Amino acid sequence: MSVIVAWGERHQIVLYLAAIVIGVVVGLRAPAVAHPLELAITPVLGLLLYATFLGVPFSSIGRAFRDVRFLAVLLVVNFVIVPVIVFGLSRFVAHDQALLIGVLLVLLTPCVDYVIVFTGLAGGAKERLLAAAPILMLGQMLLLPLYLWLFVGPELIDVVDLAPFLDAFLLLIVLPLAAAGLTQYAASRTRAGRALSDAAQSAMVPLMMLTLTVVVASQISGVGRQLPALLATIPLYVAFAVIMIPVGVVAGRTARLDVARTRAVVFSGATRNSLVVLPLALALPATFALAPLAVVTQTLVELIAMVVFVRLVPRVVPVRQRP
Structure with a gap:
């Protein structure tokens, strides 16, 4: 079993790309599976995050929460710099309000779930992002209505239901984190707890593959x-991901963060909260039917981008060699 796990970790990028391809084939050949698989996204993502949280000692989370400089950089990047970039990019679809709203919903909200997984794969400070997740979630809940009011107008605020943010916070952060904490506690005291913890962490690559396949399909x-109709959004999503690499690197280096934390800033800035805002987009009136599809399009672009980022970001932000 350990040999299989090691093989999977060595070839994880190829396996993730294969999972995306499988998702495309299944989704296009059997469109009837779309609805049941959509219902499975939250449970599957919750399992992935549970396994991710298991690999982060809770003592590290406590220390990360006291990292004021990192948290400040993360907040500035996501809630000051990103909105300026998003406003500029969104002007290219401003003529279509449904597309505009979809683009704004997804690009203005920083990811708080699988960004932790991809950051860890790239050698970033995943425990720092885990500690920042509640702050990022609260920040986007408070600021998203303001950004929409500024970028679109006050008429949209009344039709956006922010309740899915709370649901996602409970199901994708609080519940997996509590379960991981209980498992760590059991692992420190019982053989069964250690076996469960080891099995869950060994399943990281298969769980990521399952998540990618389910989301795409x-x-x-x-x-x-x-x-x-959605083609106009794809260049915007690609451009956003590309732009956020130098933005994150410059922000991290300006704040004199170490390599791991700078990589975390890059991933946080580039990765968006698409799986959380999708229910918001689906709750919009029928006249905004393209908005949820614009959110989903960003998810598909981002998944491919993140697989690339896992290899690219360590090269852009390399470990500094001592003289």
Whole structure:
């Protein structure tokens, strides 16, 4: 078993790309699976985050929460710099309000779930991002209505229901984190607890593959049906991911963060909260039917980008060699 786990970790990038391809094939060949797989996204993502949280000692989370400089950089990047960039990019779809709202919903909200996984894979400070997750979630809940009011107008505020933010926070942060804490406690005292902890952490690569396949397969059919209308958003999402690499690097180095924390800033700035804001977009009136598909399109672009980032970011932010 250990040999299989080690093989999977060595070849994880290829395996993740294969999972995305499988998701595309399944979703296009069997569109009827889209709805049941969409219902499975939250449970599967919760399991992935549970396994991720297991690999972060809770003592590290406590220390990370006291890292004021890192938290300040993260907040500035996500809630000051990103909105300026998003406003500029969103002008290219400002003529279509449904696309505009979809783009704004997804790009203005920093990711608090699988960004932790990808950051860890790239050697970033995943425990810092885990500690920052509640702050980032609260920040976007408070600031998203303000950004929408500034970028679109006051008429949209009344039709956006922010309740899914609370649901996502409970199901994707609080519940997996509590379960991981209990498992760590059991692992320190019982053989069964240690076995469960080891098994969950060994399943990281399969769980990530399952998550990628489920997300892509559940959404690709809907995107395919409206692809001509959604094509305008794809260059915006690609441009956003590319722009956030130098933004994150410069922010980290300006604040004199170490390599691991700078990589975490890059990932946090580039990765968006698409799986959380999707229910917000789905709750919009029928006249905004393209908005949730614009959110889903960003998810598909981002998943591919994150697989690339896992290899690219360590090269852009290398470990400094001592003279």
